[in-house]
Amino acid sequence: MEAMNDDLAALGARIDRTNELLERMLAEVAKTPSTHAIFVDAGYLYAAAGRLVAGTEDRRAFDLDAEGLIEALIDKARTIFADSRLLRVYWYDGARRRIHTAEQQIIAELPDVKVRLGNLNANNQQKGVDSLIRSDLESLARHRAISDAALLGGDEDLVSAVEAAQGYGARVHLWGIEAPEGRNQAEPLLWEVDSQRTFELDFFKPYVSRRTAAAYDSGTGSRPGREDVRFVGAQIAAKWLASRGREALVELLPGHPYLPGSVDQDLLVEAESLLQYSLRGQADLRRALRDGFWEHLRAQY
Numbered sequence: 001m002e003a004m005n006d007d008l009a010a011l012g013a014r015i016d017r018t019n020e021l022l023e024r025m026l027a028e029v030a031k032t033p034s035t036h037a038i039f040v041d042a043g044y045l046y047a048a049a050g051r052l053v054a055g056t057e058d059r060r061a062f063d064l065d066a067e068g069l070i071e072a073l074i075d076k077a078r079t080i081f082a083d084s085r086l087l088r089v090y091w092y093d094g095a096r097r098r099i100h101t102a103e104q105q106i107i108a109e110l111p112d113v114k115v116r117l118g119n120l121n122a123n124n125q126q127k128g129v130d131s132l133i134r135s136d137l138e139s140l141a142r143h144r145a146i147s148d149a150a151l152l153g154g155d156e157d158l159v160s161a162v163e164a165a166q167g168y169g170a171r172v173h174l175w176g177i178e179a180p181e182g183r184n185q186a187e188p189l190l191w192e193v194d195s196q197r198t199f200e201l202d203f204f205k206p207y208v209s210r211r212t213a214a215a216y217d218s219g220t221g222s223r224p225g226r227e228d229v230r231f232v233g234a235q236i237a238a239k240w241l242a243s244r245g246r247e248a249l250v251e252l253l254p255g256h257p258y259l260p261g262s263v264d265q266d267l268l269v270e271a272e273s274l275l276q277y278s279l280r281g282q283a284d285l286r287r288a289l290r291d292g293f294w295e296h297l298r299a300q301y
Contacts, residue, residue, distance in 0.1 A: 034084035034147040037140060038073055039133055041153035042093035045069075048154070048177035048184045052201055053208035062210050066091075066107050067283045068268070069207040072261045073152070073175075074112070080173075080197075081148055088112045090136055092129045094119060106283045111257060134161035141170035150175055151193070156186035162193055175199065206265050209280040224275050226288040232271050233292025240267075240293075241300060249297055256294060267293055 046064060047057040054062040070089055077086065091107055091114065098117045100108060108115040116136070118128035133153070138161070140146045149165055151158065152175040162172045174193040176185045178200045190196060240263075241249060252263070259267065271289050272279055279285050 034081065035087050035145065036077060036081045036084045036148040036150060037087040037146045038077055038089045038150045039137065039152065040070075040073070040089065040091050041129060041133065041151075041155065041158070042091055043129065044153045044155065044184075045177070048179065049204045049208050051184075052178055052180060053204050054210045056210075060211075062208055063280055065207040065280055065283065065286060066103070067110055067286055068264065069204070070107075070110060070113060071258050071264060072203070072207070073150075074258050075255075075261045075264075076199075077150055078255075080150075084148060086112060087140070087146055088114050090133075091115045092132055093117060094127065094129060103283075130155060130157040130161065133158060134164055137161045137170075137172070138164035138168070141165040141168035144169075146170055148173060152176070154185035154189065156188050159186075159188050159192050162189065166192075166194070171195075173197065177204065206268065207280070209278070223282075224277055224285065226285065229271070229275065229279075229285045229288040230292035230295075232274050233267070233289040233294075234296040235274070236267055236270050237293040237296035241297060249300065252297070256298070257290070259290065259293070264290075 046059050049064065050057050050059065050062050056062065070091075074086060074089065089112060093104060093115065095101055095104060095117045096119070098119055100115070100117065104115055104117070107113060116129075116132045118132060133151075137149055137151075141149070141164070147170060149170055149172045151162070151172055154176060162174075165172050171194040172192075173195045174185070174189065174197070176196065176198045178198055252260075267289065268279060268286070279289065
């Protein structure tokens, strides 16, 4: 009997230790901030945004300011997932022999952006992109690297990617682009996701422009240098700070290097007016503009 009591006491002690470890683990999990990632199917993005804004799906017919749009998507996610931090943006596109184009190289150099390339066949159709999305979604969810995934896409083949991520406890939120008529996202995909959100024309207008029409008549048409654009960014920052004050600056600084969508668009419009030159589709100049804006503001803090 005494031996049995000793065994029971030992078992009780082990159970208490196990419970204590579980409580510690749960406490650590509770402290861990939620994390989200944005997954962009660039083929869907170019086709849907191009048709919506420029009236064509032909990439050669319009410019897409990918850097500005990515910042706008990050800003939107920050609002939607208010208590969560961004892991990164995954940008999926196709390329011949999976060799980056000049535009894809610029996107790959952006902070918090990972470019993943599938192949392009003879008909310029993407191959292997859906499997890349599934692999990343499943892996990140399995390792608890993300709690929420914002998926900008529309292909029915993405259903398996959604199911894989959900199987490991991640929530998948489908983001779409307004269609001029009908739908541009597969119904089975809409059925599987945890939530849906559609971005309308006004959201994409600042980032898509037809190549056949000049946004501004710049006289000589000469392209401004990066330092000129950076200086304009600093000028606008000084004006912004004078009108908004230091309280607005304190609110803005934690978002560095990203600007809220409304601030970024005001910056773009005012800079184009001062330069008399369109910065749409000019990723390097847009970056110089934001650099000048941020450098002035951070120097004043």
